[in-house]
Amino acid sequence: MDGKHPAPRPRRSDATRTAILDAARERFAADGYERATIRAIAKDAGIDPSMVMRYYGNKEGLFAAAVAIDLRLPDLTTVPHTDIGRTMVAHLLAVWEENEVLTAVLRVGATNQAGAERMRLIFQDQLVPAVRAVTADPDGAPARAALVASQLLGFALTRYVLRFPATVALSRTEVIDWLAPTVQRYVTEPLP
Structure with a gap:
């Protein structure tokens, strides 16, 4: 700062949101989605439950905002071009099987707009760049990644x-044997 103006203070609502999200992450991790309650999360955050509802609408919206999921996609540029589909399916199958939070986000996303947006962002931010890095059609990467997501999310x-x-x-x-050829085609084959 230039010394004339003090650094801006964080807004109270930002601190409240942070407290809610921190409490929600801990509660969802400890109790799971089904057993975690808005009341318990609010108590952990030291606020009234109505504040959670004010910021996040409902438990599904709070869950969608609170979860952070890293698909930990492998660097597909190091994979033989003919093995991209197998590698992606095998990797994402392992992620689904070891991360029940991903299944919970999918469940929430099927019925809640905030959950759907969270799932869209996970795949947009992580899958599109991975596909873009290995396809001969980088401009088509969003459509290709969407098709891959449709296959994998439908299966999940x-x-x-x-x-x-x-x-x-x-x-x-x-x-892997069933899904890999389709995923391979979506990522590497010329568009029809």
């Missing part, structure tokens, strides 16, 4: 949320 919805028996029964190898 039927396996982890809706629990279709036939999808749940597929082995890891079978899932």
